[in-house]
Amino acid sequence: MYGPLGALLLASALAVPGVAQAPSSTSPQDTPPAATSQQTVTPAVTPAKEGFWGRMQPFARKKWVKKQTDPINDRLTELDEVNAKNAKDIQDVNDRAQAGIRKAQEAANAASQTASAANDKAQQATSTAQGAAGHVEAINGTVNGLDQYKPITEADVVFRGGSVVLSADAKKQLDDLATTLDGQHGYILEMEAHSPLAGSAGIQSSSRLAAAIERYLVTEHEIPVYRMHAVSLGNAKDANDPDAKPIRKSTVHIRLMANSLGTQVSATAPANTTQQP
Numbered sequence: 001m002y003g004p005l006g007a008l009l010l011a012s013a014l015a016v017p018g019v020a021q022a023p024s025s026t027s028p029q030d031t032p033p034a035a036t037s038q039q040t041v042t043p044a045v046t047p048a049k050e051g052f053w054g055r056m057q058p059f060a061r062k063k064w065v066k067k068q069t070d071p072i073n074d075r076l077t078e079l080d081e082v083n084a085k086n087a088k089d090i091q092d093v094n095d096r097a098q099a100g101i102r103k104a105q106e107a108a109n110a111a112s113q114t115a116s117a118a119n120d121k122a123q124q125a126t127s128t129a130q131g132a133a134g135h136v137e138a139i140n141g142t143v144n145g146l147d148q149y150k151p152i153t154e155a156d157v158v159f160r161g162g163s164v165v166l167s168a169d170a171k172k173q174l175d176d177l178a179t180t181l182d183g184q185h186g187y188i189l190e191m192e193a194h195s196p197l198a199g200s201a202g203i204q205s206s207s208r209l210a211a212a213i214e215r216y217l218v219t220e221h222e223i224p225v226y227r228m229h230a231v232s233l234g235n236a237k238d239a240n241d242p243d244a245k246p247i248r249k250s251t252v253h254i255r256l257m258a259n260s261l262g263t264q265v266s267a268t269a270p271a272n273t274t275q276q277p
Contacts, residue, residue, distance in 0.1 A: 148260070149257035151256070152187070152257065153177075153256045154254065155173055155254045156251055156252070157170045157174070157213060157252045157254060158250070158251050159212075159250040159252075160250075162205060162250065164208045166212060166216060171216065174213065174216055174217060175220075178223060181221075181256075187256060187257065188229060188257050188258075189223070189229070189254055189257075190229055190254070190257055191210050191213060191214075191228065191254050193209045193230060193231070193251075194233050194234070194250070194251050195209065195234050195235060196249065197234065198234070202234030202236075202247075203232050203233075203234040205250065206232040206250070207232035209250055209251075209252050210252055213252050
């Protein structure tokens with residue numbers, strides 16, 4: 001049924017277990033005596049052969065094992081490559097993220113500096129605006145005070161007898177007054193001329209007294225004529241002073257008045273003086 005070859009293989013398979021289980025027939029007497037020579041002979045090592053079991057058990061063959069493990073090794077190699085690629089991709093993403101963060105931080109710093117500069121400019125503009133507002137307010141105050149004159153100082157220049165000639169003391173008074181007016185603005189000189197004479201004679205006499213003072217201030221100190229305003233009152237008493245006494249001397253009462261442009265006059269103007277005849 002199996003043929004001669006099949007029978008031979010079957011007999012071999014059955015005989016191998018028996019041979020493997022058979023005890024060794026070698027007795028101690030059969031053991032060759034030990035060699036008396038002092039030299040030790042090293043037996044040659046022969047490479048192991050695959051033998052029958054290597055042919056009967058293909059699992060024990062290296063080629064089969066290699067064949068079975070190669071796909072696994074290939075898969076592991078592929079996984080290593082994938083992991084390496086993923087790590088590289090992660091590193092690339094991290095690098096790009098860090099670059100983006102740095103760029104965003106630089107942009108934020110630049111924006112902060114721009115905002116700080118803009119804030120400084122805004123503060124400067126605010127300060128400038130406040131200064132301009134204060135300046136405008138000061139100008140408005142000055143303009144509003146141009147027609148508002150306040151008395152700074154007064155002086156009485158007395159003439160002897162009916163003469164219109166200025167005495168040395170009178171000239172000294174006018175010189176001191178004119179010195180305080182150098183470089184000043186916004187002032188006027190009000191002059192009220194009085195004479196003991198009655199009627200028109202007193203008015204004419206008082207007019208000549210005021211003209212003498214104006215002439216001296218113009219020629220000696222270059223006081224502008226438009227800053228001097230004189231009125232000739234003759235022997236008329238001050239209507240606002242009920243206790244005013246009758247005029248006994250030829251006198252010119254000078255009053256220095258200043259508006260908002262001439263406020264510095266008050267610091268340097270001389271005190272009230274009256275010349276004695």
